[in-house]
Amino acid sequence: MNKLIVSPSPHAHSSESVPKLMYGVIISMLPAFAASVYFFGISMVIITGVSILSCILFEYLIQKYLLKVKPTHLDGSALLTGMLLAFCLPANIPFWMVMIGALAAIGIGKMTFGGLGNNIFNPALVGRVFLFISFPVAMTSYPEPGQLMKYTDATTGATPLGVLAEGIGNSTAGEIMAEVPGYMDLFLGKMMGSAGEVAAFALLLGLIYMLVRKIITWHIPVSILGTVAVFTGILWLANPDSYADPLFHLLTGGLMLGAIYMATDYVTSPMTKKGMVIYGILIGVLTVLIRVFGAYPEGVQFAILIMNAFVPLLNKFIKPKRFGKEVQHG
Amino acid sequence: MGLLTFSRGGVHPPENKISAGKKIEFAGLPEQVIIPVTQHLGAPSKVLVDKGAEVKTGQLIAQAEGFVSANIHSSVTGKVLKVDSFPDTSGYRRTAIQIQVEEDQWAEGIDTGEELLETIEGTSEEIRNKILAAGIVGLGGATFPSHIKLMTPKGKKAEYLIINGVECEPYLTADHALMMEKSKELIVGIRVLMRGLGVEKAILGIENNKPDAIARMTEVSASDPAIRVQALKVKYPQGGEKQLVEAILKREVPSGGLPIDVGVVVFNVGTAYASYLAVQKNRPLIERVVTVTGKSVSNPSNFLTRIGTPASYLIEKAGGLPGDTAKVINGGPMMGKAVSNIDIPIVKGSSGILIIRDKEASRGEVQPCIRCTKCITVCPMGLEPYLLMTLAERAKHEMLESNKVMDCIECGSCSYTCPSSRPLLDYIRLGKAEVGKIIRTRKAV
Numbered sequence A: 001m002n003k004l005i006v007s008p009s010p011h012a013h014s015s016e017s018v019p020k021l022m023y024g025v026i027i028s029m030l031p032a033f034a035a036s037v038y039f040f041g042i043s044m045v046i047i048t049g050v051s052i053l054s055c056i057l058f059e060y061l062i063q064k065y066l067l068k069v070k071p072t073h074l075d076g077s078a079l080l081t082g083m084l085l086a087f088c089l090p091a092n093i094p095f096w097m098v099m100i101g102a103l104a105a106i107g108i109g110k111m112t113f114g115g116l117g118n119n120i121f122n123p124a125l126v127g128r129v130f131l132f133i134s135f136p137v138a139m140t141s142y143p144e145p146g147q148l149m150k151y152t153d154a155t156t157g158a159t160p161l162g163v164l165a166e167g168i169g170n171s172t173a174g175e176i177m178a179e180v181p182g183y184m185d186l187f188l189g190k191m192m193g194s195a196g197e198v199a200a201f202a203l204l205l206g207l208i209y210m211l212v213r214k215i216i217t218w219h220i221p222v223s224i225l226g227t228v229a230v231f232t233g234i235l236w237l238a239n240p241d242s243y244a245d246p247l248f249h250l251l252t253g254g255l256m257l258g259a260i261y262m263a264t265d266y267v268t269s270p271m272t273k274k275g276m277v278i279y280g281i282l283i284g285v286l287t288v289l290i291r292v293f294g295a296y297p298e299g300v301q302f303a304i305l306i307m308n309a310f311v312p313l314l315n316k317f318i319k320p321k322r323f324g325k326e327v328q329h330g
Numbered sequence B: 001m002g003l004l005t006f007s008r009g010g011v012h013p014p015e016n017k018i019s020a021g022k023k024i025e026f027a028g029l030p031e032q033v034i035i036p037v038t039q040h041l042g043a044p045s046k047v048l049v050d051k052g053a054e055v056k057t058g059q060l061i062a063q064a065e066g067f068v069s070a071n072i073h074s075s076v077t078g079k080v081l082k083v084d085s086f087p088d089t090s091g092y093r094r095t096a097i098q099i100q101v102e103e104d105q106w107a108e109g110i111d112t113g114e115e116l117l118e119t120i121e122g123t124s125e126e127i128r129n130k131i132l133a134a135g136i137v138g139l140g141g142a143t144f145p146s147h148i149k150l151m152t153p154k155g156k157k158a159e160y161l162i163i164n165g166v167e168c169e170p171y172l173t174a175d176h177a178l179m180m181e182k183s184k185e186l187i188v189g190i191r192v193l194m195r196g197l198g199v200e201k202a203i204l205g206i207e208n209n210k211p212d213a214i215a216r217m218t219e220v221s222a223s224d225p226a227i228r229v230q231a232l233k234v235k236y237p238q239g240g241e242k243q244l245v246e247a248i249l250k251r252e253v254p255s256g257g258l259p260i261d262v263g264v265v266v267f268n269v270g271t272a273y274a275s276y277l278a279v280q281k282n283r284p285l286i287e288r289v290v291t292v293t294g295k296s297v298s299n300p301s302n303f304l305t306r307i308g309t310p311a312s313y314l315i316e317k318a319g320g321l322p323g324d325t326a327k328v329i330n331g332g333p334m335m336g337k338a339v340s341n342i343d344i345p346i347v348k349g350s351s352g353i354l355i356i357r358d359k360e361a362s363r364g365e366v367q368p369c370i371r372c373t374k375c376i377t378v379c380p381m382g383l384e385p386y387l388l389m390t391l392a393e394r395a396k397h398e399m400l401e402s403n404k405v406m407d408c409i410e411c412g413s414c415s416y417t418c419p420s421s422r423p424l425l426d427y428i429r430l431g432k433a434e435v436g437k438i439i440r441t442r443k444a445v
Helices: A018-028 A030-040 A042-067 A077-087 A095-108 A123-134 A160-167 A173-179 A183-188 A200-212 A219-238 A246-251 A255-262 A273-293 A300-317 B124-133 B174-181 B183-197 B211-221 B241-249 B269-281 B311-317 B374-378 B385-393 B397-402 B413-417 B424-444
Strands: B024-026 B032-036 B060-063 B077-087 B093-102 B160-165 B201-207 B227-232 B264-268 B287-293 B301-306 B325-330 B352-357
Touching (some): A018 A030, A030 A042, A030 A077, A042 A077, A042 A095, A077 A123, A095 A123, A123 A300, A160 A173, A200 A255, A219 A273, A246 A255, A255 A300, B124 B269, B160 B183, B160 B269, B174 B269, B174 B287, B183 B269, B201 B211, B201 B241, B211 B227, B227 B241, B269 B287, B374 B385, B397 B424
Antiparallel strands (some): B032 B093, B077 B093, B287 B301
């Protein structure tokens, strides 16, 4: 008679798997990738390719030679980090800077904490902020869209948020709005910005795909975008000359990318729905504070990293609703 | 009323109800039966017969010992070969009575006729005593002695009887078959339990993947305003009693409590049918419907099986053990127990024998927790399996208790879902065992 396997229940498993989730996110990013290639041409292809390959390579090297563990570089997570990192860089950034960013993302942001599942901060954002602080000029000059065959030699300019931050002391918000692309252009992506952050429309398509495939839930993106809309809305209604309107804020900068892809990273976001909403709201608040009152024109990257640090606290104190009240034992 | 369901968690494993629609078939008498004395929750029963004794079908052969225990009757006529330790589902050897089977000769006083007896006689207490005498235990799998559940503790009041016709485990179809073929007897059995419990309202919950059973039971209960059928959305673990009570009555059984705390008592349809036989026909619990199934099984069936029949006997009747068998499960795929030996006896709690093929039997490679929150989303008890696993690994017993590990109903939804194939339920069970010991020690002090 055959030998029988004896293991504890359950004796069935769903079709869920880590690669399925990772590749699901990657697929959802394809519209945004296509939009970025449309606007930034070959430079987008170069930096995305370099970022992905570097992330995978560094993860493999660190795991095999430094940590001496079984390399898991092909599980899709390093690829995803590579893509996300490329999406939040200016498309004309030199390839060696991209590699440094990848090393910071994987080496510092992920592997120092113990690899997949153990990091506290979003690795792609760690890489981005590392580059932002190390190479401030390269990281704040963005290529104009439409220069499809140019890479590091592309003509550059400031992002709409950059224009707003610069001009707000001297002109009214209304005057500044006239200088930046119109809403439809912002929505479709015809503006200066990081490779992946420009096309709000394409990013939203990705969000819908992920929601339908149950990769993420609506709680984090809606809380972040809703809070930004409400907060900037209040400011704008109070003083329309000093503040840009909510729609402008929603469509510019890394907010869409951050709300849909960075803040929703499984490992660094809260475990309960209630926790996710609080997390999203606070990211929204911090983003607006930094954009409007802080030194930088864009605040999403810092807002998310700051809130990443609070996630363990949110997980500790916010528990799911337990079934059944406590029985009072006499 | 539309389809109801429970409020949190749940998963949708493929239903695989391969044996649905198969009429209940009497499995026949095996050569020998092995009847364990621990077929129920509570104390093992005291053996009343010795080697060499001649026993009749339905004769009492082991007696309930103590308050939480049950009577055990011979399921066959024959000679006791020995009273010894035999392996059972747990893999351990436990005391059982082995009987060499002869042609059926029923013990005195038992009505073996098929006629439907609808008039119920006797007081609540008399009914409870008959159920105790007949050795009725919960046939949904928990095997809790039923007469105890019919006695409402002081300070509590029973308002509703809920009958569990959900059968949410994939593959299993025994309860479905019972509802289709014994519907009228079932209604009488429900009335018997209502009187034994002292309630005036009963609700039979059936999952929507059995529309024929819903229709049949609705039709048969139409003339009785006290009994109604409630169709439920198909979602595992709808058949868990806490989830069932919440879905039907929107009442949550308190943590650490029982359904009677919210005025409800739940019984499986098999138990209701067995109660009909016990009270109306004086028939003790000696047989039950067992589904034998699996993707490679050539004759998946619902067998009416005498208690003590070896599982191997049923597997032969279902076409024999397939060549690609990797696991044999006593129960369903979500909560059943894998057995190491197919000669183990069918006992009161055996609802099915499921044969799993080698290509579906292995677990995935365990990967780190990616904090995807799916285990929390699917947990019907509002727990955090990822956290309970880590706490159990590190033996953090206080935190396990405060994070309500004892509330876990071990449904397996978490392990089923985890994309990293983490053995969540294995560790949660470990945590429950350790915390359970601590709680018992604390109470004893």
